[in-house]
Amino acid sequence: MKTFVHRGQITKVVFGSGTRSRIPEEADALGCRRVLVLCTPDQTDRAGRMADLLGAAAAGTFTGAAPHTPVEVTEKAVAHARSVAADAVLAVGGGSTVGLGKAITARTGLPQLALPTTYAGSEMTPILGETEGGSKTTRRLTDVRPRTVVYDVELTHTLPAAVSVVSGVNAMAHAVEALYARDGDPVAFLMAGEALDALARSLPLIARRPDDVEARADALYGAWLAGTCLGTVGMALHHKVCHVLGGTFGLPHAEIHTVVLPHVVAYNAPAAGEAMARIARALPGDDPADALFDLAGRLGAPRALRDLGMPESGIERAAELVVRDGYWNPRPVERRAVTALLTRAWAGERP
Template sequence: MSFQSEFGYTALPMRVRFGIDVLGQLRSHIAELGIERAIVVCTPEQRTVAESVLARLDDRGAGIFDRAEMHVPVEVADDAVRFAVDRGADACVVVGGGSSVGLGKAIALQHRMPIIAIPTTYAGSEMTPVWGSTRDGHKQTGSSPSVLPALVLYDPGLTTTLPAELSAASGMNAMAHAVEALYAPDASPIISLMAEEGIRAFAEALPRVVTDPQNIDHRTRALYGAWLCGASLGATTMSLHHKLCHAIGGSLNLPHAQTHAIVLPYSMAYNESSAPAAQAAVRRALHTDTSAAVALWELTQSLPIPHALTQIGMTASDIDTVVEQALRNPYSNPREVTEEGLRGLLQDALAGRRPTVSDLRTESAR
């Protein structure tokens, strides 16, 4: 493993508490942060968990907003901000995965209030300053320290009810954060170590979580991976994979985690020959001598998730829209992003076929 002799690293200003039943410490943490009234944000499916969280807040709870959705529609965000203002809230407790955390970030961005995140999936967005919202089918993303949670409570016990299929998709989504962090232009040795360990943790935990969802040891290992992968993304710049998945999800309203899980092997294949250090790290984490992209694809094939974009609703006629959005704004990537390359990537992901690593010398003959 070669040493990266020149780099920068900025530690993000947030606290993490990890362990079984750390949720029981919620009210003391709320008081320590000086919070008087907090709303709880969740999806409709997480309403029961949100009610238990609200009960733990006791007199510091200000109600539940349970309308979080994928890709954070601006209309929902505006309603959530009004709810927070009407309830006199000075903080937001988000319960759930990326949809809930994303809505909490939208509230914080507009209303400047601290977030306490309680993840129940492996999305990892609670560890990043990245926010996103969707208006008229177009997803906009940005980065601001104001949306970083003041506190994240990782309680593995809260993930045992996450169905095996969603656990697998959510875990692969998180793994994509770490893969892109490995070839990010602002990577550092610390982040690369975290990213590789996060991929390793998920590769070991996900097949076991699928076969034994109630096993707290497997759930703890997976949640540990989610923390590492999310932190890796939070400290680096997103590249092709995330930009492409945002274009697919925002324009077609497809499920976020499943989109990332399907696309990841193909975005890795696109970049693999231009990111040898990242490929080596992924291979070490997956304990394989084969291509990193192929190893990721083989892992996805072993999990109960969709394996092709057609299985979640994308069609060949959607490729033009996605390519246009993905090319609209330039972004960093280890390999040049071209229309031809994107079309080839999307055609492979659409069909779910075994990825092949592009040889840049012969790409024009593809």
């Protein structure tokens, strides 16, 4: 008999095409009258259109969201939110913008709405990762989870294929770790498997035909499920490695996940048989780690940390940080083994 604890979701989800038109209605439902729109510098036009849509309920925009949620950026955003008397924030974009929204919520208590434009999935989690002084700290805070998430498939139609595939593999990583999480439960396992199925069939289609509307919808559906899994269960070695690499070396978030995932799956395979069997159902082949590595190759995604700008001299430092205060993992995390894993990932070798 299985014993488990399942955490239910508190986030309202609106999924469809053209659903961004509902943002004013959703803000009103939360009683929000002064919504500050957040984005990265490259999403300024889209954020401006959302502010126009909100009309009198818009308190303006903050366009400085940055990868890995630097504390100095958050402090500027909090000051701006207070200066315009914002009573809520709307994150328009991917994980960087949603992360900023969470950081603002953690400091001010303002509710967050999210309009995702990538497959990051962080909008469905209570996980806040912040970077300060070259170090990334991750916390799980229930109150930072967005109150309402509006998924509009139309917003992903113009997401470049190269960005789409690494964002999608990032989502797959959330699902993979949910399969062997210490606090996993049957619902999370089912959602994770469904997420892997959806992403495994949609990402190759998007790589070949970025304008495939059905594939875009399938990928966003998979990303939602994967993010939901990550929001209900804990993380393990894969996310620890990625947080260290991102926070220490400033490497791009989704690309790190894409490179590292096959290597962590190979590391954990001996201790997570049920999870490996489910991955193999989504990605048939002799070995799940090889299947993920080959998928990245077919998608034209990066497969080496050195190609992302990580110095070879940083491998030992990264291994030290991964082992220090590490997350729970199905297989014990040993310094020498982590160094070997990172060495192969740095070189782009098969896991």
